[in-house]
Amino acid sequence: SASLQECRRQEEAALKIKACARGFLSRKRLARELRQEFDIVSRVSGNLGPLLRSLPLFYDANQDMERLVWLSRQVLLRKDEVASQADDAVWRLRIRRLLSLDVDSLLRPGFSVGPALRLLEVLGSAEAYRSCPWGSEGEERTFLVKSWLQQLWLHLARHCDLFAQLRRLMGPRVPDPGPKDDDIPQVVTPQAQAMVDLLLQALNKDVADGTECGDYQREIISCLLKGLLGDYPQVVRVVLPALARRWPFPGEPLLRAVLQLEPSPWLFQALVRLSSPSERLFTTAVAHLSPCLVHRAVSESSSEERLDADEPSSAGGETWSEGGGGSPSTLLADEALEDALEQLNTADSINALLDASMADSERNLPALCQLGWALARRRPLALHHFPLLYKLAFKPQFLRQLWERLSNLRAASLFVPGGTPVLQLLSSGICLPDGRAELFSSEVNLFCSLMGHLLLTLHDVEFYESPEGEGKPIPFSRKELVAMIAQLRELCLGLLELCFPDTRMGLNQQQQQQYIKRLWRPMFECVVSLLRHLYSRDSRRQFCPEGHWVSPRTAHISPDRVVNWNLEVLRLPTCGAAALTRKQLGMLL
Incomplete structure (x- = not known):
């Protein structure tokens, strides 16, 4: 029986192999017959229907490129x-297949690009279908033509990578004018203008206009941004500025498309160039892309080594370097970001962002904090380089609103009906749930940086003797500052517990190191910096109660608990007792 089963398996395998071979040979024979029929019909008949029907069935790029052209x-x-x-569905299918073959063949050597692009331009516009007997005249006919063109452009964009093909086609055909610093006039050539026209045709008002x-x-x-943007000088320096002058839909569709894409310098430049800061979702979209603003000049491994060695770091835990070196891709990314920041730092853009944060603080205030903290980490002395930051620092209403949000923000709790204050959780050395730690840290860091910058500019007379009211340069009274100092003091102790926990957390060692480097250490440095400024004021003229700067939590710490107190104890690993040596255990007892 075993031999019979083996024979059956061999026969089934042989049948499958023969079927595959027969199918392959049949398709080859059919393609050869259709190709011969195509050649005969193309010479003796003027009917395009059979030609459009048969070409996609046998098309082979190596043999039939001339037939396609x-x-x-x-x-x-x-x-x-x-x-x-085109009112016939069969003819619409033929048109779509022909254009798909043209788009797929654009980059093939020896393919004539001109007829393919011209055909795409003609059959992709509503003008070509004016004479089509499509439904009744009026709105119904316009709706049918618009629906057909939308289906056509979406098919070409999704399945044929139309915009990526056009972007690759620009490389050898559109000259790179070079960076702006080289004083070379950035001229849009006729060929580049034709490419821009073709890119915008899918967004023509005859195709895409309407609620x-x-x-x-x-x-x-979304397809256009994914296919067009990237490390291409022609796109950054020529195509994107040309698109910005003629972009038809700068509002919600663009912003919602941006929110679905991964952050990149090219997308950040496109957002600022193609959209307006007065749009409702602009602040949210900019905050979504803000991680790409942070300039990383060192690798991840070197950052970890610097962290382990306890070397001093910047406020963001990253090292910044001037953009004079690096690969061409890095230089082009910096150029795109600087162009976007130049547009973002105009007076109109800043006023629009500030107005949006005040009008809808629940959504726009956290987003503005993400953007502000990313700008603060962009370069040293960022508060002096970016007008948005120092305008926020000298806006008392914004600082007060941000501190109230930080004080009132709560995390869901099973034991407290209204939730536990987030500041209280961090002060107790408890990590925030639901991935909210990064957003909250950007808000705390920005508040401390802006408040510290404001304190540096205030004279003691302004700090102590300014009258109450809206014109007061500092947004908090001295009584409120005393309460703020107490909260920030406890927050520092909680951050120390998060960096050096006595017991294991819910995170593994690698995740814990990432949290320390990205969140807790920068937050600790920002909070301590603000407390130093406030302490220097209090030491010159006391406004805090006696002993206010010493936390009650430090009362139980006594040197008598450690018999052999030395530097080695401070550098014990944060692990369980099982991982310690006998000597280390003896020092702890």
């Missing part, structure tokens, strides 16, 4: 005849 030219010459039959087209606008813009 010839057929594209014939359709282009008789475009009115072809477009007039019912929101999903199409968002989808096609």
Whole structure:
């Protein structure tokens, strides 16, 4: 029976192999017959229908490229005849297949690009279908033409990577004008202008205009941004500025498309160039892309080594370097970011961001804090380079609103009905749940940085003797500052417990090191810096109660608990007792 089963398996395998071979040979024979039929019909008949039907069935890029170019030219010459039959679903399928073959062949050596792009431009516009007997005249006909064109452009963008193909096509055809610093005039050549026209055709008002087209606008813009943006000088220096001058939909569709994409310098430049800061979702979109603003000049491994060695670091835990060196990709990314920041630091943009944060603080205030903290980590002395930051520092209403948010923010709790204050959790050495630690740390860090910058500019007379009211340069009274100092003091102790826990946390060692480097250490440095400024004021003229700067939590710490107190005890690993040596255990007892 075993031999019979083996024979059956061998027979089934042989049948499958023979079926695959017969299918392959049959398809090859059918393609050869269709190719011969195509050549005969193309010589003796003027009917394009059979040609459009058969070419996609046998098309092979190595053999049939000339046939595709010839057929594209014939359709282009008789475009009115072809477009007039677009009311038939079969003809719409033929047009879509022909354009798909053209787009897929754009980058093939020896392919004639001109007829393919011209055919895409003609059959992708509403003008070509004016003579088509499509439904009744008026709104119904306009709706049918618009629906067909939306289906066509979405198919080409999703399945044929139309925008990526056009971007690769620009490389050898659109000259790179060089950086702005080289004083070279950035001229848009006619060929570059034609490419921009083709990119915008999918967003033409005849195709994408209307309240019912929101999903199409968002989808096609997302495909355009994903396919077009990248490490390409022509896109950064020529195409994107040209798109910005003619971009038809700067509002919600663009912003929602940006929120679905991964942050990158190119996307940040496109957002600032193509959108307006007065839009409702602009602050949220900028905050979504703000991580790409942080300039990382060192690798991850070197950062960890510097952290382990307890070397001093910047406020963000990263090292910044001037953009004079690095790869061409890094230099181009810096150029794109600097161009975006130049647009973002204009007076109109700053006023729009400030107005948005005050109008809808629940959504825009956290987003503005993310952006502000990313700008603060962008370079040294960022508060002097970016007008947005020092305008926020000298806006008492913003600082007061931000501190009230930090004080009132609560995390869900099973034991407290209204939730536990987040500051209280961190002060107790408890990590925030639900991934909210990064957002909260950016808010705390920005508040401490801005408040510390404000205190540096205030004279003692302004600090102590300013009258109460809206014109007061400091947003808090001395009584409120005393309460703030107490909260920040306890927060520092809680951050120390998070950096050096007595017991294991819910995070593994690698995650814990990442949290220390990215969140707790920068937050500790910012809070301590603000406390230093306040302590220097209090030491010159006391406004805090006696003993206010010493936390009650330090009362139980006594040197008698440690018999052999030395530097080695301070550097014990944060691990369980099982991992300690006998000598280390003896020092702890």
